[in-house]
Amino acid sequence: MMKAYSPLLSLPREVLDRIIDFYLAFDHDDFEDTLRPYLLYMGETEYSRPLPTLMLASKDLYRNLSPIVHKQAVLRVEVHGWNDRRIGFATHGNLRFERLEKLCLLIATEHPNWNSWLSFFSEVIKNTENLQVLMIDWAPRPVSSVGWTGRVNAKKENEFFSRIKTLKKLRLVQIYGNISLEWISRLEGLVPHVVCYRHRWWREPGMD
Known part of the structure; x- marks a missing residue:
């Protein structure tokens, strides 16, 4: 049975927020990568992960963390082996697209490989009509604009x-990585606020 109150909530708000942000940060183990994302994440059975233990410590913490x-959730595309490109979601509790307000798109591949994830991302977008913040962490190398590939x-x-x-409700795009000025300009024409960082948001294993 949950307690009604947690002493953690007596901390100053800025300290509590930092603790919560650190505690809820996703790790590699939080992703369930799959070659069949439509079946796993959009099938008849609702995709679910355990709720954070801290959230279940007291009713007040549950209300504060809910x-x-x-x-929020993270959608990751990465490569296993040579050409085994997989899609994975990291989320706490049930993954319900209609209530997501913050989504991070993590493309952790050397090349854009659009065909491996763009159609699925498009389907996710159709179901996240309440999204307000989109984070894009972009690892691929720049692609030349010349020739067929371009x-x-x-x-x-x-x-x-x-x-x-x-x-329509998107208000902020935070974009990380080696992003072109053209991308930044195009995003600024789509949403009220765009914030760019040249460093990566996601920390790969072994990175400081």
Whole structure:
């Protein structure tokens, strides 16, 4: 049975917020990568992960953490082996797209590999009509704009930005990595606020 009150809540708000942010930070073990993301994440059975233990310590902590826990998730695309590209979600509790207000898109691949994730991301976007914050952590190398490869990449980029444009409640895009000025300009034309960081948001194993 949960206690009614936790002494943790007596801490100054700024200290409590830092503790909660650190405690709720996702790790590699929080992702369940799959080659069949539509089946796992959008199938008939609702995808679910355990709630944070701290959240269950008291009723007050549950009320304080619920808005954060239930309204954010991370969508990751990465490579296992040579060409085994997988998609994984990290979330706390039940993954319900309609209540997500913050989503991080983590593309942890050397190349954009649009065909391995863009259609699934588009389907996610269709179901996250309440999204207010989109984080993009972009690891791929820049793609030349010349030749067939450049034309294909430009087409996929246009599709990507057109999906973001459909998010009517989106207010902030935070973008991490080696992003071109063109991307920044295009995002600024789609949402009220764009914040850019040249460093990566996600820390790979072994990185300081």
